[in-house]
Amino acid sequence: MIVLGLESTAHTFGASIMDNNKIISSENAMFTTEEGGMIPKLIIEHHLENFDKVIRTALKNAGKSMKDVELVSFSQSPGIGSVLQLGAVIARSLALKNKIPIIGVNHCVAHLEIARLLTGFEDPVMLYVSGANTQIIAFQEGKYRVFGETLDMGAGNFIDHFGRLIGLGFPAGKKIEESALKGKNFVELPYNVKGMDVNFGGLYTNLKQKIESKQYNINDLCYSVQETVFAELVEISERALAHCSKKELVVAGGVGCNKRLQEMCRIMCKERGAKFKPLPAEYAADNAAMIAWTGLLKYDSSGADKMEDTIINQRTRTEEVEVAWR
Amino acid sequence: MKELFRGAEAVIYEVNEKTLLKKRARKSYRIKELDEKLRKARTKNEINLLRRASSAGVCVPKVSGIEKYSFKMDYVKGELLKNYINALDEKELNCLFMKVGRGINALHGNNIIHGDLTTSNMILSNGKVFFIDFGLGSLSCKAEDKAVDLHLIKQALIAKHNRVWRKCFETIKENYNDAQVLERLKSVERRGRKKS
Numbered sequence: 114m115i116v117l118g119l120e121s122t123a124h125t126f127g128a129s130i131m132d133n134n135k136i137i138s139s140e141n142a143m144f145t146t147e148e149g150g151m152i153p154k155l156i157i158e159h160h161l162e163n164f165d166k167v168i169r170t171a172l173k174n175a176g177k178s179m180k181d182v183e184l185v186s187f188s189q190s191p192g193i194g195s196v197l198q199l200g201a202v203i204a205r206s207l208a209l210k211n212k213i214p215i216i217g218v219n220h221c222v223a224h225l226e227i228a229r230l231l232t233g234f235e236d237p238v239m240l241y242v243s244g245a246n247t248q249i250i251a252f253q254e255g256k257y258r259v260f261g262e263t264l265d266m267g268a269g270n271f272i273d274h275f276g277r278l279i280g281l282g283f284p285a286g287k288k289i290e291e292s293a294l295k296g297k298n299f300v301e302l303p304y305n306v307k308g309m310d311v312n313f314g315g316l317y318t319n320l321k322q323k324i325e326s327k328q329y330n331i332n333d334l335c336y337s338v339q340e341t342v343f344a345e346l347v348e349i350s351e352r353a354l355a356h357c358s359k360k361e362l363v364v365a366g367g368v369g370c371n372k373r374l375q376e377m378c379r380i381m382c383k384e385r386g387a388k389f390k391p392l393p394a395e396y397a398a399d400n401a402a403m404i405a406w407t408g409l410l411k412y413d414s415s416g417a418d419k420m421e422d423t424i425i426n427q428r429t430r431t432e433e434v435e436v437a438w439r
Numbered sequence: 440m441k442e443l444f445r446g447a448e449a450v451i452y453e454v455n456e457k458t459l460l461k462k463r464a465r466k467s468y469r470i471k472e473l474d475e476k477l478r479k480a481r482t483k484n485e486i487n488l489l490r491r492a493s494s495a496g497v498c499v500p501k502v503s504g505i506e507k508y509s510f511k512m513d514y515v516k517g518e519l520l521k522n523y524i525n526a527l528d529e530k531e532l533n534c535l536f537m538k539v540g541r542g543i544n545a546l547h548g549n550n551i552i553h554g555d556l557t558t559s560n561m562i563l564s565n566g567k568v569f570f571i572d573f574g575l576g577s578l579s580c581k582a583e584d585k586a587v588d589l590h591l592i593k594q595a596l597i598a599k600h601n602r603v604w605r606k607c608f609e610t611i612k613e614n615y616n617d618a619q620v621l622e623r624l625k626s627v628e629r630r631g632r633k634k635s
């Protein structure tokens with residue numbers, strides 16, 4: 114079956130064509146800025162400008178046309194309301210115009226499903242770290258459950274906020290990763306882990322003071338921020354592996370592309386006899402292949418959605434999602 | 440010494456019939472400075488809180504020999520709650536979580552915040568619920584800190600024991616005396632769960 118997946122929850126608009134479990138194409142356009150953060154209105158403008166091109170390129174690279182598509186799958190929850198809405202409207206229009214079934218999927222669950230497909234892991238714990246989300250998710254009693262999460266902001270948002278303090282645009286993760294490599298001295302920072310939860314507010318305030326004092330080398334701070342934040346994330350992942358007695362770990366979300374974070378996960382898993390496989394960057398970050406794939410899983414187990422069930426939901430929690438395919 | 444259990448942070452060895460050694464092993468994924476600081480601080484913290492809890496009459500293992508990254512404690516023979524809950528009927532659950540609730544209430548009543556309240560860190564032994572693993576704990580009289588502690592156990596129940604979590608958490612709350620903390624719990628949850 115040929116599936117068109119559409120991702121539109123935040124900064125990335127993506128389109129992907131899958132032929133059953135084969136990704137044939139996956140395209141995206143990402144909203145970025147030189148300075149300043151994500152503004153929903155600007156993201157919408159960006160996606161409106163790019164969606165047509167992204168979808169056409171995905172079809173073209175797959176050697177398909179809209180006529181070949183047998184199912185349209187779109188990101189229905191959670192995310193920025195207006196951005197979800199735009200994706201839903203595009204998906205509905207394509208489905209109606211071409212008389213093909215439509216299906217809405219949960220973005221967080223989709224990250225986990227594409228990770229399972231690409232790693233071949235049966236039952237992994239997923240550390241999901243993107244801008245807005247920081248969660249430890251694992252399958253338990255028929256659903257994807259959140260074992261730990263941030264109590265305030267997502268790790269990605271924290272990193273971007275820190276980036277703004279040192280004058281970087283959006284997203285700042287990549288630049289901070291580069292600066293961190295030049296850092297030499299570890300600066301002690303607040304370390305806030307509570308069980309399997311984390312929080313970053315205290316760390317942010319502390320860094321703000323440090324930067325204002327001008328007593329610290331920026332590279333050293335980038336290095337110390339990464340070492341501290343990633344140690345927290347790896348620690349809660351390890352706690353989830355132990356608590357759930359699971360043996361496989363995957364890392365998804367934009368922050369999951371960070372090489373140092375991946376290295377730390379690999380070492381942790383090796384030391385406790387668990388398995389870790391990094392995802393290719395394009396499928397760790399927001400992408401449309403994960404939407405196509407999860408749509409297909411859902412379609413195979415419970416059929417298409419009725420048009421009236423394609424309403425978006427900004428806040429659906431991961432554990433509210435029915436997982437009929439597992 | 441025989442290795443008995445491997446937790447998330449520590450390895451537990453059997454010293455003898457009655458005594459265990461908990462050793463926080465080096466984690467090579469984090470840099471040495473951070474690793475040593477965390478292991479040292481948590482070991483010290485855990486010992487301190489276990490002693491306080493013990494003198495406050497809460498069921499916890501008694502601490503003996505102390506070192507930089509390890510300490511000895513009583514071997515609590517019993518069953519971890521996480522391996523036990525799913526086999527219980529409603530009445531048994533009620534009875535068990537009454538004990539859990541009273542235990543948490545006693546800890547908080549003495550301003551002891553556990554910091555990692557999950558069913559991996561409670562052992563049922565001779566009809567009593569023992570609390571272990573205080574490395575992430577702290578001393579605090581703040582309602583906020585106590586509420587976050589309650590949020591942890593709630594979240595742990597929802598995730599791991601979804602079929603029965605409501606009943607279990609209700610029972611904990613019924614046996615928890617500080618209304619101000621229960622009120623605070625609501626605002627802690629609003630904060631964590633309002634992500635876009």
Ligand SMILES: Nc1ncnc2c1ncn2[C@@H]1O[C@H](COP(=O)(O)OP(=O)(O)O)[C@@H](O)[C@H]1O
Binds near residue numbers: 448516572573
């Ligand atoms: N005093 C004890 N008596 C019996 N079993 C214990 C005791 N302390 C720890 N354990 C066992 O060892 C496991 C790991 O110990 P814990 O203190 O929770 O370490 P970690 O910080 O690594 O989770 C526990 O889940 C429990 O099964």
Ligand SMILES: [Mg+2]
Binds near residue numbers: 446447559560572
């Ligand atoms: Mg433990």
